[in-house]
Amino acid sequence: MNAPFEAGRGSWLARSSDNPSSLKVVDDVPSDLANSADEHGSLVTVDPVDWIICFVPGLKRQWWHRFVHHKHKHVFAMRPTNTGSWLLVEPWWTRMMVTILPPADAVKFLRWGGTGDILRVRESVPGRASQLRGWSNCAVLSAFLLGRSSWAWTPHGLYRQLLREKSTRRGNVKQLLVDQFTKVVSHHSSNALSVSADQLSLPLRELLIIIGRNLLETMMTPALLEVCYTAILEADRYPNATRVYAQHGPRRAIAVLTKILAKAKQAGEIALADCEAGARQFLGMLYGNIHLEAVLQLGEIPTLSEIDLRARAAVKVFLDGAGPDEAGILAPGPLSNVGGSLPVAARRAWVYLR
C-alpha cells in the first residue's frame, strides 16, 4: 500500500495531489526523496505507454475452461523495449511473472497471443483501478496493470471492455515484429554507419577500417545478435520481419559501403568492376566466422581490440589481397589516432551516409 496512490474520484484513500510539498513526510524517508515525489506520489514521472494485451486459449486443459470464452481463457501483457527484448507481465495462479524476454522467446508468447486476440492498449496514469477490487485473477490483474477501473472477472469481459475504448487497436504478431525489428535494427545501423565529414575525406584504407570496426562492434551487440538469431529462426513463419532485419541491417551496410567504394573508384584508389559486389565481399570478410559463432551463441563476444584487429585484417586483404608483395600495415600504430576507437554512443551528431 505504499505505492503511488490514486487521487481519483470517490476513492476514500485518495489524498490531495495538488501540492506535493504539502504531503506529510514520513520520518523514515529522506526528505529529498519525499520532496521529489510527483503529483501522483511517484518518485519518477513516466509517460503512459502502450501495452500489448494478449487474450489467449489455455496451453493445457483446465477444469474451469468450460466456464469461460473458448479463445479467451487467459490474459497477459507484453511491451517491446528499445533493445529488441520484451517485457512480459503474466499473472499466474501462484505469482506474478514479470520478466524480460529475448526476442526469440518473446515470439513464442506472441504466437500464443496470435491464437487468440491481441490488443494494443495505452495504460492509464495515474490510473483508476483500485487494490480493493480483490480476487487477483489474470483479468483483474491485467486491468490493474492498465490502470482501468473494471468489474470484469474474465479475460473475455476485459477484452470487451478494452475493445469499447476508442484508442484501443487490434494488433497482429507479424506487424509487431516488423515494427520492433525496424526500430532496433535501424537504430543500430544508423550508429554504425555514421562517419564524420572529416573522416569522409580520409584515405579509403583508413575510412574502411573505421567503418569496419564500427560495423563489427555493432554487429556484436547482444541486442542485434538476438534479433538476428530470431530473424533467422522465424524466417519462414514471419518473412517480413526477417526481411526488415536484412533491409535495415546488412543491406543498408552494403549500400553505404557501395557508395564509399564508388567514390574511391572514381578517385582512382581502387580497381573494382562492381562496387556493390565489392561491398558484399568486404562485409563477408568482416563477418568471418565470428558473426555466425556469435549468432549461434557459440563463443565469447570478441573484445574491442580483437574487433579492431579483425577490421584492419579485413581491410588489408580486401585492398591488398593475400597474395605476395604485402607491406606490413597491420600494426595499429599509425591509425590508432585517426578517428580513434569510436564509441557508438558518441557518433550521433555525425553525418550519416544515406
Next chain:
Amino acid sequence: MRRTVSTRAVNAESRPDVRSDIVSAISGILADPGDTLAGLNSIFHRSGYSQEDIWSAFQGIDDLVIAISEHEALFISQSLVRRARLNTLDDVRDTLVAFGLVASREYSTTLVGFIRMMMAEGARNPSLKKRVYEAGSEIVTRRLREFLSEANEKGILSISDAQVCAEQLMGLLREPLYQALMLNPVTSQKVTAADRVKAGIERFLDGCASARSARYERTI
C-alpha cells in the same frame, strides 16, 4: 526401436555403410530449399529410412547430427585435401575456386536447413550446437588455414595470420547462406554463383587497391 545404448553402439560400428547412406539421404533432404521448417520426424520419413533403421545405426540424435556435420565438412574441404600440387599462385587460385564452388553450393542448400535445424535443436541442447559446429565449420576452417599456411610457407601467399585469413575467406563464401537464411525467396543476383565465387577468390588473393593508391598509402 527402443534398444539399449550398448546395442546401438555395436550396430553403429558394424554398419558404417548404412550410417553413410543415411547421412547422405538426410543431407539430401536438408538441401531441399522448400522444406526448411520440416521437423526431424518429417526429415527422417522423407529420407526413405524408418526410424528403426536410423536408430539402429546411430546412438541418438546427437550422433546423427554430428555425423551429418562431419560428412559436410569432409565434402566441402575435399578439394583442399586432395589437391594435386601447390607451387604457384595459380595453383592456389584453382584450389580455392574449387573449394569455394563446393562451399558456396552447400551454403545455399544443405547447410541452410542444417543451420536452422541446429538452431532449433540447440535451444533444447546447447552443447550439441557447439559439438556440431566443432565437427563441421571448425574442421573446414582448420583445413583451409592449413592450406593457406602451407602456401604462405612456400612464399606463394604473404599472410600474417592464416587463421584470420581462413575465417575471412569463409565469411566471404558464406554470403549465400545469409541470403538463404534471411531472404525467402532469395533475391536474384546479376552474376552466377560460379562467377561470384571466382570474383571473391580474386579479391581475396589480389585485393582491389590500385597500384598507385597502394604505393601511396603504404608510405603514409
